[in-house]
Amino acid sequence: CNIMDVVSLPLGIPTNRETIQIFEQWHRGITLYTWLSYHFPSTFTAVDESFAIKEECENTIQMGLLSLRKPNRENTGGNTDEYVKQDENKSIRKALGIY
Numbered sequence: 001c002n003i004m005d006v007v008s009l010p011l012g013i014p015t016n017r018e019t020i021q022i023f024e025q026w027h028r029g030i031t032l033y034t035w036l037s038y039h040f041p042s043t044f045t046a047v048d049e050s051f052a053i054k055e056e057c058e059n060t061i062q063m064g065l066l067s068l069r070k071p072n073r074e075n076t077g078g079n080t081d082e083y084v085k086q087d088e089n090k091s092i093r094k095a096l097g098i099y
Helices: 017-039 049-067 080-096
Strands: none
Touching: 017 049
């Protein structure tokens, strides 16, 4: 069973929560396919493709989530890229336990 026979991601960046939820459902399905490929490798043969599609899905979800945020222009001087960079740095510090 090839993953391309099972998964068909919608095109474009999600612009609302409902569309993001659709991508999250696809992500769960892709993760299931990957799990099945480890347990039934002769049936689920496209493990490399499943990782690539999973990464594409994750990136699309991330872009959709970022598009839903409203940047605080006062903190960034109107520079949206700087806002995103600051937010990513906060996430990294939080993950490392550095506040």
